[in-house]
Amino acid sequence: MNSSVDNMKTTLDIVCGKWKAAILLELVEQPLRFSEIKRVIPRIPHQTLIKHLKELEEDGLLNKEVSEDIPPKVKYSLTEYGYSLESLLHRMEEWGKNHELRRKQMLSEQNERVL
């Protein structure tokens, strides 16, 4: 049997790498090459990106399409299964945005009280 606790953990295991959700969210929009991902998520370290991509691929969320040229070009895209995360990803992004807004509002309310 699978408790809801376990189900949570499997979701978190997959999505909660520091940048994984962000990567997935970008790839929902469009397939991207390695260097393109680095461009849209500039602060992610090279090595970290490689690790995350490999894990996401192993989890069946990403397709990796390699052209055997030199220089190599590698395009990452969501698998059909990967798209099953789409709505979850959007909700996460939206909740985070609202949370930031809320935080700023509370800060400015504090300032008013001081004045």
Add this chain to the structure above:
Amino acid sequence: MNSSVDNMKTTLDIVCGKWKAAILLELVEQPLRFSEIKRVIPRIPHQTLIKHLKELEEDGLLNKEVSEDIPPKVKYSLTEYGYSLESLLHRMEEWGKNHELRRKQMLSEQNERVL
């Protein structure tokens, strides 16, 4: 300005403690005392639970209601704001469940091929 990457990070920061999402999911159903949370999530270590609860409270997701008796009773419940995570939590739980199902299916398919 807030990129979607940043929004993701704030959501993850809050929800991605190893057991946080599980705790929140339980508290969505009903308020619980400290010891009750330990009962429904047996494998969570004592100290870890304390830390998680404190952080969730500081993030404004939990109410903490203390009865000043001896022995003390402390009831945790979601704030109204905490409930804004409800649908997200349920989706996470559901996705994890489906992921496990899928994984098992793929395993049994492998076994068939072997036989």
Add this chain to the structure above:
DNA sequence: CAGCATCCGTTGGGATACTG
């Protein structure tokens, strides 16, 4: 019963340098 203080080990993010 609930919580704090302390300490420890693991892990995973990250920096650097090298290859085809």
Add this chain to the structure above:
DNA sequence: CAGTATCCCAACGGATGCTG
């Protein structure tokens, strides 16, 4: 351009023991 191989460090989960 994309990836591998190391190494490092901080953070976090977690264990233990003490308090009111």
